């Protein structure tokens with residue numbers, strides 16, 4: 001199963017980036033993760049949406065060819081980052097490449113609540129008409145105090161978190177299978 005991934009942080013040492021890279025490696029037998037360089041997208045401009053920059057066309061194509069989408073969100077001031085929202089806005093117009101794509105959400109933050117506010121908002125955004133992502137019900141992957149749960153290579157070391165993530169990925173793959181039937 002091909003899964004395109006959008007990561008809402010462009011920071012070199014981003015925990016969310018590390019998390020997706022960890023998932024790409026750990027679950028390679030189940031899902032093939034393609035990380036989209038959404039940091040290269042210009043600011044969304046409605047004047048350009050019918051004839052958008054090449055990067056928009058390229059990423060739309062990669063999403064279209066994927067079976068599902070993974071969102072990894074940091075929490076910025078109680079919400080998702082502008083970069084992630086910008087990407088979703090581009091993909092919510094013209095080709096509607098996200099409509100009816102199964103989606104799963106993960107998020108890591110240094111605070112105790114592990115991006116819960118950002119994830120609630122993200123679910124709401126993904127549910128809007130032009131976006132139309134079918135989000136996996138429940139299965140909230142909220143990784144708080146993430147700085148204590150990864151090693152220097154960016155691998156998750158917290159056993160409980162790893163077990164939970166394993167179960168969510170399993171649930172996501174099974175759910176995607178049932179949607180296809």
Ligand code: FNR
Pocket residue numbers: 009010011013014015016017074075076077078079108109110111112113114115
């Ligand atoms: C944050 N951070 C943060 N954390 C949190 O739990 N709730 C919040 O509302 C915020 N707000 C916030 C705003 C801004 C502008 C920044 C830069 C940071 C801290 C944030 O969780 C932490 O920096 C994470 O490490 C960001 O994710 P990445 O970059 O590691 O993926």
